[in-house]
Amino acid sequence: MDLFDSPDTLQPIPIDDGELSFLPQLPLPATNAEILQRLLDETAWKKETIFVWGKEQKQPRLSAWYGDAAYTYSGRLFRPLPLTSLLRELQDIVERVTARRFNSVLLNCYRNERDSVGMHSDDEPELGPAPAIASLTFGATRTFILKHKTLPKTLKLDLTDGSLLLMAGPLQRHWKHGINKETKPRGVRVNLTFRWIVSR
Ligand SMILES: O=C(O)CCC(=O)C(=O)O
Numbered sequence: 001m002d003l004f005d006s007p008d009t010l011q012p013i014p015i016d017d018g019e020l021s022f023l024p025q026l027p028l029p030a031t032n033a034e035i036l037q038r039l040l041d042e043t044a045w046k047k048e049t050i051f052v053w054g055k056e057q058k059q060p061r062l063s064a065w066y067g068d069a070a071y072t073y074s075g076r077l078f079r080p081l082p083l084t085s086l087l088r089e090l091q092d093i094v095e096r097v098t099a100r101r102f103n104s105v106l107l108n109c110y111r112n113e114r115d116s117v118g119m120h121s122d123d124e125p126e127l128g129p130a131p132a133i134a135s136l137t138f139g140a141t142r143t144f145i146l147k148h149k150t151l152p153k154t155l156k157l158d159l160t161d162g163s164l165l166l167m168a169g170p171l172q173r174h175w176k177h178g179i180n181k182e183t184k185p186r187g188v189r190v191n192l193t194f195r196w197i198v199s200r
């Protein structure tokens with residue numbers, strides 16, 4: 001890093017058919033561990049039911065949705081809760097670092113190595129054609145896998161404690177992403193994805 005590189009600047013990750021950038025540690029008003037604990041304590045965590053090929057399934061993780069606009073995900077309509085003061089503060093910092101606006105946040109809690117999220121694209125119509133999605137992680141490192149939809153390309157990123165990943169441009173149209181279950185023991189991880197929902 002030279003003198004003119006700000007340590008608080010997202011660094012681009014080269015990828016075809018989309019935009020990806022990463023900041024290993026978001027500047028925060030408290031330690032990562034303190035924020036993780038508050039997110040665990042203050043979030044209205046739920047084990048959501050989703051529909052996969054018309055069948056009801058429990059998601060293999062806990063989740064919660066906060067913000068100003070209703071949102072559909074895996075065939076379910078989510079009614080968001082109003083942002084807490086902590087979430088508002090995190091959203092402000094994420095907006096400043098990414099130079100993007102967000103009006104909602106999906107929180108996921110991976111309790112241990114058995115929790116996961118299947119390969120998917122965040123391509124719901126209310127996100128628009130080229131959504132910017134900012135993904136903030138606290139706690140255990142998990143591997144974020146990106147798979148191109150039509151080309152034999154895979155990218156793996158370790159999303160570490162305090163890191164911010166920005167997905168943008170046509171990425172959701174061309175790539176899927178997910179987090180696999182693991183066999184090696186993993187502690188708790190909370191991930192926040194900030195999004196802009198276009199109200200209808
Ligand atoms: O936990 C993560 O890093 C990803 C979560 C995700 O992709 C989602 O909620 O849409």
Ligand SMILES: [Fe+2]
Nearest residue numbers: 120121122177
């Ligand atoms: Fe996603």
